[in-house]
Amino acid sequence: MPLLLISGVNAMELPHVKHQLCVWHVEQNISKNLYNKLKDKFIAFSKDFKAIVIETSVEQFNIWWDCLLTEYTEARTYMIEQ
Template structure:
């Protein structure tokens, strides 16, 4: 593996409706390369852990610094088990798509302002500033609070 690994799962789009896991790295020429792939029968922590274990063996136990993942708790658990020193961060594309899917309708016409405020918070480089903007989001967009607390707050350090 390289310094960072991007993970994505094509959920059931093949003939057998099995998840195809893709692990992508950047090579020395800053080009994306598929480092590993696997077809699995289910999306459990145990299945992911098995894939990561086999991949670790195939890469001479090289450990990436960062894993970029979607918000799947099973994959997060598997990474924590197989690569306990690797930091996992939430994929920006998945974050954007989930914000739109989960909050656009709920926030209605205020979504555009919310979206801008969310990214200001997300891109804060200083912890105190992040928490200041987070508090503003909670106060200004109470309809989003349940989604924030259940799905996003645990990812705040990524």
């Protein structure tokens, strides 16, 4: 229960702070959920994903993101819903 209280306090005290995710944790979840779906394509997907997440241009990120989802259709549902 303390986590809920702390989360509520953070939301009240810092309403304009954006939630950020740790890339390491995101990559762990991707490995766990997509390795078996992508099989032989997983290593290439992982390299492409890592290149995209360090992109600093929003426009370029969006272009590469669309390419990633087009190239790896097996990953599309997971990547969009998560």
